[in-house]
Amino acid sequence: SNVAVYYGQGAYQPRLSHFCQETSLDIINIGFINVFPKAVGDWPGSNFGNQCDGNVYEDTELLSGCHQIIDDIPICKELGKTVMLSLGGETAYEDIPNDEVAEWFADFLWYSFGPPGQNDTFPRPFLDNQVDGFDFDIEHNGGNGYATMIKRLRSHYADFPDETFYISGAPQCQLPDLQLSDAIANSDFDFIWVQWYNTGSCSATNFLEGNGDFNFVEWAAKIQASANPDAKLFIGLPASEKAAVDGFYMSPEEVYPLVDFYMNLYPDTFGGIMLWEATASDNNTIDGHNYAQHMKHILRE
C-alpha cells in the first residue's frame, strides 16, 4: 500500500524533486489551488509556498512562475510518482456558488493542468506537464458543487481512455464531513485520505487511548456505500509534532499497531498512509530514518 504526502506548504521546503528521490513516497499532492472562481470566467488562484517566483497572470492570483515545479514534475513522473494537484488547504476560502461555476472550475483545471494542447485559451502554469489528477482538501464553507466538479472532471478523463487520472479527497474525520460527504456519496473518488488529526472526537490518538472513538470502521462503511465502493481509504497522520495541532502526533511505534490492525481488517479498502506534510516528515528523523520512511516500513510489514 502507498504513502501519500502533501507538498507545497512546508516551512523552507526543498524543491519537489528532493521528495521524488525518496523511495518511501508514492503519491505527492501539490498544494494548493487556494482561491476558487466566484463566477464563470474567473480564474482560480494558487499558492505553493516558497516554490514560485511570485509572478501571477495579470489581474489574477494564479502563479505563473513556478519554475522548479515545472522542472521537477517530469523527474517525479520518471521516478514513478503519482503527482496530484490539491485544491483548498488550510488558508483557502472555498465556495462553489452553483453548478455552472463548478463545471467552469473543473474545465479550467483540466485545460490548465491536464493534458496539454487541448484548449489554448487557458494558461499552462506548469507548461506541458500534466498532473495525474486532482485532490480536494476542502476544509471550509460546506460541500456544494464538488460532486458536480468531480463528475465534470471524470467526463474529461474519459476523453483519454489510454491514460489514468485520479480523484482524491482529504475529509476531516468527523462524520458526516460537511465539506466532502456529499461528493463522496455522489461522485467517484479513487483515494480518500482522512485527516485523523486535529479533531479530538475521532483522531487516531483515540486508538492509543482505546476509547473506541477512532472511526476508521465508520469511514470504511461510508466508502463501501459510496459512489465508488472500491475507493481506497488512507489513514492521514501528522508527520511531526508541530505539523498539526498539539497532541495529535503519533510516533512510529504508536502508529504500528493501529495500521497493522486496520490494514489486516480491511485488506481491500485500506490504501495506505497520508502524511501532512512532506517537509515536516523530512525534518522528523527517528533512528536515522525520516517519518515517511518509518510509515513505509510499517506498510511493508
Ligand SMILES: CNC(=O)NC(=N)Nc1ccccc1
Ligand atoms: C490534508 N490537509 C491538511 O492536513 N491540512 C492541515 N493539516 N491544516 C492544518 C491545520 C492545523 C494546523 C496546521 C495545518
